[in-house]
Amino acid sequence: MENDTCLVRRRPRMRRVFAAKIEGTRPMTVFMYEGHGAEDDWHRDIAKYMSIRHPNIIQIYAAASSNNIHATIFHDDMIPFNHFLDLHRDSPLLTVYIHDYCNAEFKAVSHFFFLKFKRRLSQCECTFWIRRSTGRLCADLVPGEITYYYWSAGSSWQAPRQGIKSLDIPDQEAMVVHSLTLAQYHKICDWDLARPRYILIPAGTTVTLGTVISCSPDDYLGDFVEIAFLPDVLRKAFPDSWLLSDGAEGELAENGWTRFNAGDMVHNSTTIWLNLRQHLHCEYWLSQANHIFSSLKISSGFENYVVVDDIEFKIIIPRIKAAHLSGFLFLCPPKDLQTGPSSFRWPSCPAYWSLDPSGVERLSKKDAARLGFPCIRLAAEVSTNSWDAMIYAGLRQFHRGKGFDPDSQDVARHLGHPFYRLSVPSVYDENREQGTYLEDERSSPKDGTQHASFSNLSSHTFAGLTAGGETTGRPHLDEEMPVLSRTFQIVMSVQLTLILFLALASAL
Template sequence: MRRLAPPAISIYDINLQREVYIDNPQLCSWRPRRRNAVRRYHSATVKDQKEMTVVFYEGKNAEDEFKKDVAKYMEFRHPSFLQLYGTAHSADIYANIFYDALIPYRDIVNIYRQSPMMLCYIYTYVAASDYFRGRFGSGLYNTDYTLFLRSSTGRLNIDLEGFHGLLSPFSGTANITSKFFKLFSTLDTQIIIDALTIEQYHTSCDRYFGDTTYTQISLMATAHLGAVYHTNGHHDLGNPVAIAPTLDIDDCLNRAWYLYQVDPQVTESRWNRFAVSELIGRELGEKIELYLSATEPQLDSEVSHLWLSQANHVLNRLGVVSNTDNYALLNEIWFKVEMDPQSATSTAAAGWHSLDAFLFLCPPQSLRVGPVSLKFPECVGYWSLDPLGEDRLSSEQAAELGFPTIHVSVYGRGKTWSDNAYAGLWRFLKGKGFDPNSQDLARHLGVPLYELYSDYDDSMDVDGESIHHIDIPAGYVLKRKYARW
């Protein structure tokens, strides 16, 4: 069936009101540049019709971009997308005209940036990716769209071209129409509390207010997935302050050590074997890094819900009233083994890389000391000329053959929330009839209870100092209280 062309509107019938948005690809160096034209969005009236939005195309290839967009808007006739009313063309002026006054979603978000409950309400009902997936059965990448809200209906509209981020900073709030602003300003706190479930609030709080942080962990420490740690502000993980001891995840560890594009051979005793030729198979002199990570696909959201259900209780018990972003929820751990081929310990044996030798690293499960508690075992790994690994090289033998120094370290990925986020959570739970400073909600939900962590023996720093990494001569094993290979 032949599609009808959108009606042509005289440029003189368009009465511009104000500019509401600029989509300029030149300002988005991080985004794949698919076009060159700048699009300027204006509120306007057209032939005395109210609440229209006019988009003008400027710059290189403006006409081509205009025609491409017209074809695209004609294809997507759906209430979730911008609806094309008509087009305007005069000399080098090209414009598309859309129904209704469109308000950039980011403007709404930024107005309520200091109101976490209002933001959770907005995020829950106009989250773009979830909305799109629910409507069309597939995801939507952030680089594919810009979000707008229709002032007359409050419905989300998607413009499938360009994106500046839902939470990107902007200046000014004058572009918000009084009608739409009133729609949200009249919502009192209790209306929001009644409209959202606890699960919805936790999901929005986790997804949009939780900040990811990366930290180093002492080699002497036992790291607990799901535990809450105090950080010192320098990306170093201190001692755990709270832990959920009954949290149990069956398979949180990777099944093997990871080396880029190399799968280890797994022995009958579950040790991971790497041939020297595999370790230096890229470029001689390039650092060799092997990783083992501990996490679980559902751990982030599940543990975040678990923590948020009783976070204010724990913080209250600790007497924490500010700087709550210094407390991180640990949800992933990386164990790292690194070696520099240039650090061979014997210049006479600089040809170690040509030996028919093997590096054996400990079985992943040997790092597990509890359901979700992990630390380096006494023996991390060793060198051997025996492919079965039964004949281990001593430190002297490994040094004489020129094997490089090995560097071991532990890193963690956690999530933190601001004072404002916790304050909004406190008010929301209070409005739901729970005492936020207790564990009433956690008991109501039937989830494991966090306990203050009082046993610091295994997490204390050695000699009062934090040990985040150790350089270990070849041929020794890593012991619990000191390091050897």
């Protein structure tokens, strides 16, 4: 108790983990619960452990309680999954192998859990360990740090019965290459080893799904360079409606616009969004990333090159303060945001207020504010993924081990993936004046589509963009002026000399 405030401070509850050895037994792991409410947590967790038995779920050995300290003892010595992973962090192939092994093990646990309790077990409900004696993944049914994702496709191979307690074996590369398929390796790199980034989009910027860009480390899509793109990557059906955070229902008009009653937005702020996501961009990229980098002579800073995997547009309506405000909010059709096969940007008027139920008479921002309507806020961000040099080195090693040239697009061709094209071909090969395919056109897909890049300014910044997407400022001279041939220059010199001579003669 603090004397000056007369407040009783309660110790925060915590759970400590210890390695222990009970006389006459093998090594054990002890969880100790301390602090206010620790006894309740201890009883609740014991009930979980007693309700299920599985080789990949920690098994209780004993429990004890004394002086407000409560302990649960488990069979075997447990290694935190992250600690085990750190032992092999210098090997990208083994890192991927461990993740895939644990995905397979957890898939078995989740399936068993579903059969017993008729619901799926989420990785968010668990803390993960490696059992030292067997090398098997072991799930603690108490939430902890999530160290990898359980992707829905699962692993197609059976986890080895001997576990992974020792990976210090000769020819590790051959073991990993033999155990995993190309698709498995790429999926683990995508789901488990990517570095996600959420980047704000400036107003007036066109964004293209599937593109690979180099951008600054901050979370704002200002100055960037686009290096590669996928032609026509929007393969899912385009969403035909906006999603609302508070469940408000709008009325869809024949022209595609959606109308909302202002009275439905009185009590809370409303966020309306449109999400555009394609799940395979990263796997397409990983199958041919080293080819792109080698073509562009890129050898460092790999973590700054991100794949645009998701675009989210948000319309935010603050809470309406006037309880009896009469009017309507109109939202444009989602298709109005699409500027190309896979390119998107805000239209000139995505939303507006109106007193007219038909929406024909739009209120200006000034009039809407005067009448008490809140300001319509627009926000947009892209979800991206990147990888470091270690992951790309592992991809190169794995592709070579599978018999492919890592500096080619052979892996993408083998998997049936679309080919990435360079956005800046002049950077790596000035001799290809018209070529944009990275491979011979005979082996590349011919879809006849044109690339809609980030405002079609692949190698420039957005300093000269207006809200309408047009460029401002002085044009680049190297893009405007053709190079004159030597013969043409001689002819022009002779003509200018004759003109000067005639002018002087007439003056005399």
